[in-house]
Amino acid sequence: MTSWRMRVLRYMLIFALIIVLLFPVYWMVLTALLPTRILLSPSPPLIPPMAEINFDSFWRVFELRPVETWLANSAIVTSGTVVACVVLATMAGYSLSRLASKFALAVGYSLFLVRLIPATLLVIPLFMMFGAIGLNNTLRSLVIANTVIIVPFAAWLMKSFFDSIPVELEEAAHADGCSRLRAFLIIVLPLAKPGIGAVAIFSAILAWGEFTFARTLIQGDAGVTVTVGLVSFVGEYTADWGALMAAGLLSVGPMVLLFILLEPLLISGLTSGAVK
Missing domain, CATH: 1.10.3720.10 (MetI-like)
Structure with a gap:
């Protein structure tokens, strides 16, 4: 296998590892930004619908808890x-x-x-x-x-x-x-x-x-x-x-x-x- 193919394979593996490691954080962000009805639906979206995104949860936490x-x-x-x-x-x-x-x-x-x-x-x-x-x-x-x-x-x-x-x-x-x-x-x-x-x-x-x-x-x-x-x-x-x-x-x-x-x-x- 040539050197450039090895380099491409290495970068692909690194990219895949980054996706696996950061996916829980990504899902935390989705959960915080999307309404619960969408997240608890039978097929929750991996790519959030832009019309449904809101920051209400971030403001609500300060109202609910200190x-x-x-x-x-x-x-x-x-x-x-x-x-x-x-x-x-x-x-x-x-x-x-x-x-x-x-x-x-x-x-x-x-x-x-x-x-x-x-x-x-x-x-x-x-x-x-x-x-x-x-x-x-x-x-x-x-x-x-x-x-x-x-x-x-x-x-x-x-x-x-x-x-x-x-x-x-x-x-x-x-x-x-x-x-x-x-x-x-x-x-x-x-x-x-x-x-x-x-x-x-x-x-x-x-x-x-x-x-x-x-x-x-x-x-x-x-x-x-x-x-x-x-x-x-x-x-x-x-x-x-x-x-x-x-x-x-x-x-x-x-x-x-x-x-x-x-x-x-x-x-x-x-x-x-x-x-x-």
């Missing part, structure tokens, strides 16, 4: 989780990489074992602990719970980035009179920007989409996050599919925006520190 409060709560929890995970994972990853010892590896593996425990097994102990210290039904409890789950894997992710940074760069900085902390801040940390960006995106996606802790640790309506709030559109006998998909699309938007904002960080850190 979606803006859900988004604000999720943003607070996600922001706190990202900051805590980036700071803790960076320090833990650097320690595992540069201060390697049998004890450090044992601690690292014990951290990783925490990530293997299902969240459903941790939610009851965390609920009891937060109740004892008065943190139940607060957004801070969600930040702490999410951090406990995310940091172990994020620390090992940062360790792999620090392992790829030559130790000789720090040794040269030490020879010039830099302390370990200063060498870490001005030499190692700029080179670790791709890892920091990856950890931030990884933490944000998991914290934004977390459901188990948000459902269990928060009682009442004031602290409801968007993942818990979306469930309220599904009733015992019926579901408002248009409003549900519209709210779902609104909840996806912040994560898409975050990825767009952090993508330069993932790329710029590859070489920025090496030329300083």
Whole structure:
């Protein structure tokens, strides 16, 4: 087979894969834009009739539910989780990489074992602990719970980035009179920007989409996050599919925006520190 045929076949496979991956999102958009009677018909259209498209579902979700409060709560929890995970994972990853010892590896593996425990097994102990210290039904409890789950894997992710940074760069900085902390801040940390960006995106996606802790640790309506709030559109006998998909699309938007904002960080850190 000639090279151009291989290239065409490769592009066709990529295009088919993109269609398969994006089709659920496309159907969410259709569900949000079309009336329910059309979607629940025996033969729902793949290409929407333009005359039937409307944005009523997007306006209706704000009338039916406090979606803006859900988004604000999720943003607070996600922001706190990202900051805590980036700071803790960076320090833990650097320690595992540069201060390697049998004890450090044992601690690292014990951290990783925490990530293997299902969240459903941790939610009851965390609920009891937060109740004892008065943190139940607060957004801070969600930040702490999410951090406990995310940091172990994020620390090992940062360790792999620090392992790829030559130790000789720090040794040269030490020879010039830099302390370990200063060498870490001005030499190692700029080179670790791709890892920091990856950890931030990884933490944000998991914290934004977390459901188990948000459902269990928060009682009442004031602290409801968007993942818990979306469930309220599904009733015992019926579901408002248009409003549900519209709210779902609104909840996806912040994560898409975050990825767009952090993508330069993932790329710029590859070489920025090496030329300083």
